[in-house]
Amino acid sequence: MSQALLLPTAEDMRTNATFDALMWALARPGRVQPLPFPGLFALAESLLDRECSFFCSNEALKADIARTGANAVALDEAEYVFASVGNQADLFALSTMLSGNLLYPDASATIFAEAQIGSGTGLRLTGPGINGALDIAIGGVHPDFWALRAEIIRYPLGWDIYLADGASLIGIPRSTKIEVL
Numbered sequence: 001m002s003q004a005l006l007l008p009t010a011e012d013m014r015t016n017a018t019f020d021a022l023m024w025a026l027a028r029p030g031r032v033q034p035l036p037f038p039g040l041f042a043l044a045e046s047l048l049d050r051e052c053s054f055f056c057s058n059e060a061l062k063a064d065i066a067r068t069g070a071n072a073v074a075l076d077e078a079e080y081v082f083a084s085v086g087n088q089a090d091l092f093a094l095s096t097m098l099s100g101n102l103l104y105p106d107a108s109a110t111i112f113a114e115a116q117i118g119s120g121t122g123l124r125l126t127g128p129g130i131n132g133a134l135d136i137a138i139g140g141v142h143p144d145f146w147a148l149r150a151e152i153i154r155y156p157l158g159w160d161i162y163l164a165d166g167a168s169l170i171g172i173p174r175s176t177k178i179e180v181l
Contacts (some may be wrong), residue, residue, distance in 0.1 A: 013036075014036050014037055014042070015042075015045055015046040016046075017035075017036040018035060018036060018037065018042050018043060018045070018046040019046040019047070021033040021034065021035050021036075021169055022043065022046065022047065022162065022169070022171070024171075025162060025169050025170055025171030026129075026160060026171040026173045027129055027171075028129050028130075028171075029125050029127065029128075029129050029130055029134070029170075029171060029172050029173055029176045030123075030125045030130065030134045030136045030170055030172065030176075031134075031170065032117060032118075032168050032169070032170055033168070033169045033170065033171075034167060034168060034169075035164070035166075035167045035168065035169050036167075037167070038164075038166045038167040039164070040061060040082055040112050040114065040164055041061060041064045041065065043112055043162060043164065043169075044061075044064070044065045044068060044070075044080070044082065044112070045068060047080065048065065048068040048069075048070040048080060049068060049069055049070065050068075050069035050070065050071070052068075052070040052071070052079055052080060053070065053071045053072075053073045053077060053078050053079045053080070054070045054071070054072060054073070054078050054079065054080040054081070054082065055072070055073060055074065055075045055077075055078035055080075055081050055082070055083070056072070056081075056082040056083070057082065057083045057084060057090070058082065058084075061082060062082075065082065075093055075094075075096055075097060076096040076097065076098070077098070078097070078098070078109055079098070079109060079110065080109070080110050080112065081094075081097055081109045081110065081111045081112065082112045082113075083111065083112075083113060084113060084114075085111070085113045085115070085140075085141045085142060085145045086113075086115075086140050086141060086142055087142055088142050088144055090142075091142060091144050091145055091148055094111075094145075094148065095148060095152070097109040097111070097159060099152050099153075099154075099157045099158050099159060100156065100157045100158070101157070102156075102157070105156035105157055108157065108158060108159055108160075108174070109159050110159065110160045110161075110162070111159050111160070111161045111162065112162045112164065113141070113161070113162075113163055113164070114140060114163070114164055114165070115138050115139060115140040115141050115163040115164070115165055116138065116139030116140045116165055117136075117137075117138060117163065117165040117168055117170055118136075118137055118165075119137050119139045120137050120138050120139025120140065120141070121137065121138055121139065121141065121143060121146075121180060121181075122135060122136075122137050122180070122181035123135070123136050123137070123138060123146070123178050123179065123180060123181060124178070124179040124181055125172065125176050125177070125178060126176070126177045126179075127173075127175050127176040127177050128173075128175050128176070129173075129176075130176070135181065136170070138163060138170075141163070143180070146178055146180050147180075149161075149178065150178065153174055155174055155175055156174070156175075157174070158174030159174055160172070160173045160174055161173075
């Protein structure tokens with residue numbers, strides 16, 4: 001009895017490539033990963049399904065993300081957060097995001113935000129996945145965000161962060177230490 005060979009669709013290949021970029025971004029903190037399709041929706045499309053909860057501060061993007069079947073919830077309940085980190089007014093709300101607990105450190109939020117990779121505030125990253133230290137520059141992120149992150153992170157508790165710049169992405173897991181230069 002022969003079995004039919006199912007070939008991946010173009011959409012399958014795109015979401016798989018995006019998922020690979022997301023995983024490599026956290027495995028290699030601060031290293032730029034190319035995305036096959038620009039924008040935050042491509043990231044949501046490759047990760048979220050009807051078992052996920054999300055918060056999105058952009059109404060148009062929120063409607064697109066809802067098509068994945070994921071549940072829109074309040075910021076303090078969301079596993080995936082699509083928000084601006086560029087102005088100080090937004091930062092106070094971000095302090096309420098899930099950061100896990102000692103029994104379930106994975107019960108924390110993952111942040112997705114747009115930023116300018118390669119220009120802006122200098123950061124020195126150290127930790128797992130980094131050989132020594134890595135200096136990067138990130139623009140479009142309010143300087144107080146890094147202080148807020150440092151206050152919240154108590155490894156293994158904290159947030160994982162993805163910063164997207166068009167068709168490029170970097171990841172910063174909660175295990176990465178950040179020094180603002």
